[in-house]
Amino acid sequence: PSSIPDIVVLDRRQFQRHHLALRRRILRLAIAEIAGETKDFYFGHFESMLKIVDGESPNAALPLPNGWEVRRAYDRICFQRPMQPDVEFAYEIAVPGRTELPLLSGEIIAAIKDVGNESKLPAGKFQAAFDLDRIQFPLQLRNRRAGDRFQPFGMAGTKKVKDLLIDAKVPQHERVRVPILVSGDQILWVVGHRTSERFKVGSETKRLLYLTYLPQPTENRYHKS
Secondary structure, eight states: OOOOOOEEEEEEEHHHHHHHHHHHHHHHHHHHHHHSSOTTTHHHHHHEEEEEEHOSEEEEEEOOOOOOEEEEEETEEEEEEEOTTTTOOOEOOOOOOOEEEETTTTTEEEEEEEEESSSOOSSSSEEEEEGGGGOOOOOEOOOOTTTOEOOOOOOOEEEHHHHHHHHHHHHHGGGGGGEEEEEETTEEETTTTTGGEEEEEEEETEEEEEEEEEEOOOGGGGGGO
């Protein structure tokens, strides 16, 4: 397996409170922290980074010189090297509990809840809820394997995970990083995209497995409020 990638993370909302000149300086400091130097980074690079930070897309990535990238995941701005295409990861998920995901520089939080206590269910992007009694444990979070297929929520038939990511316009080099939650050979969730119809919450559901995926543990943020 690959070593844990270095990463620097900025809190987007706190970052946006600063004056433009200070924001550019913070970006330069973040690059210096992760890359050791900034000599190959020019004004245009930093302007492109600001566009990622201020843009409408909550998830975006920008390639940078020397193999680095800046990635926005909602209110986290991450500076890191992209994961290599031959890297595989697989983490057993603590239920209930918090599981750190070193190769993803993130974490996933699992909770068990009574269905009657939840007035609104999450959309299934970075938070998801499943019928607990339909699930066999243990659960594992891993990246895509050849031939992966599941029944996306709301669909009658099955779909290849590869095709789902292509339809979602996920660049090929980023697909290796997309986490997939599985129980044995059954896919529950393609994180950031779709949950499974097979494990959906229905009228007979009594208990929920409620999951939250965070791209970066909050205690490891580089820039704090």
